[in-house]
Structures are given as structure tokens and as C-alpha cells.
Amino acid sequence: MGKVNVQEKFEMFQDHWHPRIVGDLNDNFIKLAKLKGEFVWHHHENEDEMFLIVKGELLIQFKDRDDVLIKEGEFYIVPKGVEHRPVAIEEVHVMLIEPKSTMHTGNVRDEKTKDTLERI
Amino acid sequence: MGKVNVQEKFEMFQDHWHPRIVGDLNDNFIKLAKLKGEFVWHHHENEDEMFLIVKGELLIQFKDRDDVLIKEGEFYIVPKGVEHRPVAIEEVHVMLIEPKSTMHTGNVRDEKTKDTLERI
Numbered sequence: 001m002g003k004v005n006v007q008e009k010f011e012m013f014q015d016h017w018h019p020r021i022v023g024d025l026n027d028n029f030i031k032l033a034k035l036k037g038e039f040v041w042h043h044h045e046n047e048d049e050m051f052l053i054v055k056g057e058l059l060i061q062f063k064d065r066d067d068v069l070i071k072e073g074e075f076y077i078v079p080k081g082v083e084h085r086p087v088a089i090e091e092v093h094v095m096l097i098e099p100k101s102t103m104h105t106g107n108v109r110d111e112k113t114k115d116t117l118e119r120i
Numbered sequence: 121m122g123k124v125n126v127q128e129k130f131e132m133f134q135d136h137w138h139p140r141i142v143g144d145l146n147d148n149f150i151k152l153a154k155l156k157g158e159f160v161w162h163h164h165e166n167e168d169e170m171f172l173i174v175k176g177e178l179l180i181q182f183k184d185r186d187d188v189l190i191k192e193g194e195f196y197i198v199p200k201g202v203e204h205r206p207v208a209i210e211e212v213h214v215m216l217i218e219p220k221s222t223m224h225t226g227n228v229r230d231e232k233t234k235d236t237l238e239r240i
Contacts, residue, residue, distance in 0.1 A: 003188050003196045023197050025170050026219055028148070030195070048146050068123050075150070076123040077143050097217060099146055 006032065006054060010093050012120050017112045019096060019104055021119045031096040031117070033104075035088040042106030043083045047099045050077045056092035061085045126152065126174060130213050132240050137232045139216060139224055141239045151216040151237070153224075155208040162226030163203045167219045170197045176212035181205045 009022050009032050016036045023030030035058065051058060052075040060076060061067045063083045070076045078084050096104075105113045129142050129152050136156045143150030155178065171178060172195040180196060181187045183203045190196045198204050216224075225233045 003190050003194050005194045007193055023170070023195065024168070025197055025217060026148070026168050026200075028146070028217075030170070030197075048144070050143070050145050050150070070123050073127055074123050074125050075143065077145055077150075080146075097145060097148075 004030075006095065009120055010034070010054070016091070017104075018114055019117055021117050025097070027099055027101075028097055029100050029102075029117075031098065032120075033094050033096060034091055035086060035094060036091045037088060039086045040105055040108050040110045040112060041083060041085045042108040043081055044078075044098075044102055044106045046080055047102045048077050048080050049102065050075055050095075050097040051086070052095040052097070054093040054095055056088065056090055058092045058094060059087040059089070061087060124150075126215065129240055130154070130174070136211070137224075138234055139237055141237050145217070147219055147221075148217055149220050149222075149237075151218065152240075153214050153216060154211055155206060155214060156211045157208060159206045160225055160228050160230045160232060161203060161205045162228040163201055164198075164218075164222055164226045166200055167222045168197050168200050169222065170195055170215075170217040171206070172215040172217070174213040174215055176208065176210055178212045178214060179207040179209070181207060 019031040019033040021029050053070050053072050057071045059069050139151040139153040141149050173190050173192050177191045179189050
């Protein structure tokens with residue numbers, strides 16, 4: 001696998017809430033996603049999930065703590081087991097780093113759930 | 121743990137080849153480092169290592185494949201077992217994502233080796 005230009009990869013897809021795999025790092029996938037609107041409330045039983053904002057702003061809502069607004073150049077790690085909902089008022093570009101076992105909708109099945117993710 | 125502003129963290133240290141821990145992600149650390157000059161040739165027996173360039177350009181030299189020049193907004197994952205040497209002509213700011221077990225000088229002990237890394 002060669003080097004990856006993050007911006008070039010983002011230009012390869014337009015749909016929202018549909019992560020693409022751009023790298024393998026030990027037991028983790030590096031994924032890119034464009035987000036807009038509200039996702040589903042969910043949690044990941046056994047996996048922390050990292051959101052690194054490449055463009056835009058992402059609100060992460062929680063039930064048991066204050067919401068967090070993360071902006072370009074910032075990241076947030078949602079700890080395992082914590083109920084959360086990403087909300088993007090405007091389109092956001094994010095890099096996600098997650099164990100390969102992670103389903104993006106966590107414990108929830110929803111019309112947004114993608115069972116298999118492409119590599120780009 | 122709250123959100124992390126990558127630029128603010130980089131302003132907290134100036135020395136080269138001395139990664140700081142800025143996040144815990146499952147069995148991995150998220151680290152930031154400033155690099156300048158040549159590192160030591162090394163490999164990591166069991167761990168892939170991800171270099172995401174936040175500022176500048178990093179040359180990664182290999183013995184068994186073509187060297188790679190990675191620039192701002194690009195990343196490269198050095199697969200486990202692959203002998204490599206990072207070289208930064210000018211100062212480079214990188215985010216590293218590595219298993220917690222990873223020593224930054226890999227299989228080599230050197231004057232650059234740091235046995236314990238601080239969190240910032």
C-alpha cells in the first residue's frame with residue numbers, strides 16, 4: 001500500500017454516513033466519511049472510536065455528559081460503551097480510526113447501517 | 121478526556137524525535153512528534169505504524185522498496201517488520217498512531233530512544 005492523500009480520497013465519493021476504508025493499521029481500519037445531518041444514537045460495546053475532523057464542524061451529543069463540538073484540526077475519542085450521536089449541521093469530513101470489528105452504527109441496526117465497506 | 125486541538129498540543133513542546141501521547145484509542149496511543157534530521161534505521165516486529173503529516177514533508181527510506189515522500193495531508197502506514205528510516209530535511213509535524221507496545225526506535229536502542237513518554 002502506498003501513501004494516501006486524504007483530500008484526493010474525499011473527492012472520490014459524495015454520499016453521507018457511508019465510510020470508506022483507506023488504510024489498515026494492525027487491527028484497525030482508517031476510514032473517511034462525509035457526514036451531514038443527524039446520525040442514530042448508538043454505542044460501541046467494546047471499542048473506542050476516534051473522530052479527527054478534516055473539514056467542517058461536528059457536534060457529538062451524549063446522554064451522560066456535555067455535548068462536544070469538534071472543529072477542523074481537532075479530534076475526539078468516544079470511549080467504549082458511551083451512548084453518542086454525531087450531528088453535522090453542514091457537511092463535515094472526518095477520519096475515523098476504529099477496530100476492524102466496529103460497526104459504525106454500533107449496537108443499532110438502522111437504514112444507515114452499512115454491512116460492508118469498500119476500500120478506495 | 122476532552123477534545124484535542126492538534127495545533128495547540130504541538131505548541132507545547134519544541135524538541136525533535138520525542139513523541140508525546142495525546143490520546144488513548146483501544147490498544148493504541150495517538151502521539152504527536154516534531155521531527156528534524158535523520159532517525160535511526162529500525163523496524164517494528166509486530167506492529168504497523170501510521171505517520172499522518174500535519175505540517176511539512178517527511179521522507180521515509182526503505183531497504184526493500186522505493187522511498188516515500190509524504191506531505192501535509194497525507195499518511196503512510198509502515199507495515200510490521202519493514203526496515204525504515206524517517207528523514208526530515210526541514211522540521212515536520214506528525215501524528216503517529218501505534219499500538220501501546222510500540223517503542224519508537226523499534227528493534228534498536230539508540231541515544232534517541234525514549235523509554236517513557238509523557239502525556240500532554
